[in-house]
Structure formats: C-alpha cells, structure tokens
Amino acid sequence: MAKATKKQALGRGLSALLKDPENDINSAKDKNADKVVGSIVELDIDAIEVNPFQPRTSFNESALQELATSIKELGVIQPITVRKIDFNKFQLVSGERRFRASKLVGLNTIPAYIRIANDQESLEMALVENIQRQDLDPIEIALSYQRLIDEISLTQEQLSDRIGKNRSTIANYLRLLKLDPIIQTGMRDGFLSMGHGRALINIDDLELQLEVYEKVLADSLSVRDTEKLVKSVQSSGSLSSEKTKNTPKVPKEIKESVKDFSSYFGAKVDVKVSKKGNGKVIIPFSSQEDFERLTKLIHSEK
Known part of the structure; x- marks a missing residue:
C-alpha cells in the first residue's frame, strides 16, 4: 500500500x-x-x-x-x-x-x-497497438493495415515485419475491403465471420455479392456452405439458377391441371411442390372484390 x-x-x-x-x-x-x-x-x-x-x-x-x-x-x-x-x-x-x-x-x-x-509516429503507435488487440473485428483490422500502408508508406512486406504477421494474412484482411460496404457493415456487426467474407469476396459482381450475402443471412449458412454456394453461383453466373437447381420440378400432370385451374379462376394459379411430393396451390387476387369473386366460384362447386 x-x-x-x-x-x-x-x-x-x-x-x-x-x-x-x-x-x-x-x-x-x-x-x-x-x-x-x-x-x-x-x-x-x-x-x-x-x-x-x-x-x-x-x-x-x-x-x-x-x-x-x-x-x-x-x-x-x-x-x-x-x-x-x-x-x-x-x-x-x-x-x-x-x-x-x-x-x-x-x-x-x-x-x-x-x-x-x-503525427506519423503517433499514428503508427496507435494502429500497431490496436492491431494487437483481440476484440477488433476483421474490417477494423483491415482498415488499420490499409492506413499503415497508405499513411506510413509501408509495403506489405514491411508491414509484415513491423507487426509480426505473415504477408498472406495481411493480404487476406486487405481483400475484405473490396466487399460491398453493406457486407463490411454486416461483418462489423458480427453477422458474418471473416471466413464468410473471404468466400463472398470471390464474387466480383457487387450486386450478385449482395444477393448471396442476403441468402447467407436468411439461411444462416455456415462458412463451408457459403463457400459451396459461391462456387455454384460462380459457375452459373447467378443466384436464381442456384435457386432453380434446388427447387423440385413440378410433375407434368400437375402442370397440366394448373392450366385448368388458371382458366377456371381467371387468374394465374401457381403450384409449389416439395421434395417429398406434397405441395400447395396458390391462387392470387388483386382486390377485395376479386377475392369475393373467387370465393363465389369455390362455393358454387359445393
């Protein structure tokens, strides 16, 4: 004391x-x-x-x-x-x-x-010390690396020596900055891991990148599943083809019946079928009056 x-x-x-x-x-x-x-x-x-x-x-x-x-x-x-x-x-x-x-x-x-x-020494001290912290998110680390390179005029090799990290590690973090800003925010908020980000960065089209990002969040995909999805999207060029590929085909007999339904109800009836063979019929309506019209058609069959 x-x-x-x-x-x-x-x-x-x-x-x-x-x-x-x-x-x-x-x-x-x-x-x-x-x-x-x-x-x-x-x-x-x-x-x-x-x-x-x-x-x-x-x-x-x-x-x-x-x-x-x-x-x-x-x-x-x-x-x-x-x-x-x-x-x-x-x-x-x-x-x-x-x-x-x-x-x-x-x-x-x-x-x-x-x-x-x-100022330069202060910037370097602040950045290097913060990089060593365990609670920085991947984007914060990537931004710190980029600032050291830009504002202290360090090469990736010099940065590697300065902070004791492999050059490949530094390069992987820096690549995250090419992600769409919305995805970067998702990583900063903890919705995505660095592994997810590294998978998504392989999609060059930012609009498509965002589509895949939304699917990853909606389906709570793991890093491995995200990597598989990205490879599939890269080969097909779109996420819609990936959805079509995974959607069970509607049997021919049901397709024919759907045409009759559409003709009878005066609306484009849709049918969704699961892998198990069960499904649902969707009859759209445009207004309250249209809904009442459909209701009368159904009651008339009783």
Whole structure:
C-alpha cells in the first residue's frame, strides 16, 4: 500500500511539473524530459483529447459501462498512453475505452504514460497497438493495415515485419475491403465471420455479392456452405439458377391441371411442390372484390 501511495504521489508531482510553463517539455532533449517521458503521470482528463488516428470507430456501450463500473470500484489499473502536443495538452495514443469509461464515472484525472511523438509516429503507435488487440473485428483490422500502408508508406512486406504477421494474412484482411460496404457493415456487426467474407469476396459482381450475402443471412449458412454456394453461383453466373437447381420440378400432370385451374379462376394459379411430393396451390387476387369473386366460384362447386 505504501508503494502504491508513493507512486501516486510521484505521478501528481510530475503532473505539477508539466503545468509549470518554465518546464514546458517538447522533446526528449528538454530539461526534465527524462523524468516525465515514459513515467506514469496523473493527468487532468480535460487536458487530453481523443486521437484522430484511432482505428476503432465503434465502442460497445454495455461493455464500456461495465468497464466504467470496474474503474469506479478499482480505479484505472492500466494507464493510458498519450503524446504531448502543446503546453499541458495531450492526445491519446492508446486506451480510449479506459479514457471514455473514466469520463463516464466523473474522474478528474487519469494515470498516463507520456510519449513525445510526431503525427506519423503517433499514428503508427496507435494502429500497431490496436492491431494487437483481440476484440477488433476483421474490417477494423483491415482498415488499420490499409492506413499503415497508405499513411506510413509501408509495403506489405514491411508491414509484415513491423507487426509480426505473415504477408498472406495481411493480404487476406486487405481483400475484405473490396466487399460491398453493406457486407463490411454486416461483418462489423458480427453477422458474418471473416471466413464468410473471404468466400463472398470471390464474387466480383457487387450486386450478385449482395444477393448471396442476403441468402447467407436468411439461411444462416455456415462458412463451408457459403463457400459451396459461391462456387455454384460462380459457375452459373447467378443466384436464381442456384435457386432453380434446388427447387423440385413440378410433375407434368400437375402442370397440366394448373392450366385448368388458371382458366377456371381467371387468374394465374401457381403450384409449389416439395421434395417429398406434397405441395400447395396458390391462387392470387388483386382486390377485395376479386377475392369475393373467387370465393363465389369455390362455393358454387359445393
């Protein structure tokens, strides 16, 4: 307990040092920089702004509330990381969930590691740290990879070395960004897994891609079933032919009778037959009056 109190007091002391205009630290060479950079400092929450480079764009509200409850009871166990951007002004590099949860419970200060970094270094630190998290969805990871490639000017090989992932893994994530935005949203919301996404990306036609996506959701298809469906659609060129292939053929005798039904009712009667041989007859009507007309025809046969 004594050690924790001493550490907290030290953090408050460093915080006071940062608020002293005569000790404004802007680089690792400045006076007292060695005391602050890399140390845990109690910072005013109001002196911290969120990181515009944060790859995560959505936060689960219930999980955030649970974290807020934990922080209220136990405090912030793992410090956030910030970079100094101006006198007594800081920007989050990592730990936005802890920062948001701390604000929810009304904390005035939060423990933080201080870094001195330019925008590019801050972006790289934020992206690389977030990529290592276990709770990012596949699209968030893919967007982080793409930003590192575009904004830090890394090749896939350099990115592979930087984050310790195989180049093929990186390529598979990046391919997900070619999916229709609606499907990407479905993945972010947890309706599809990365395996589903990797199967759907093989369909170049975005309209057809969406049709297959809707069928995957409607039928709760597994990844393996989705892969089979995609191969079938690729060979046929459409989803409608896949539906026709799986729909049992109506026997010739029934087709002939349907013509008689249509003629009698004055409407195009449809028949659906299951694989077991049973089925149903569908008689359409266009209005209330038309329905009454059909009803009279049926009653007249009694």
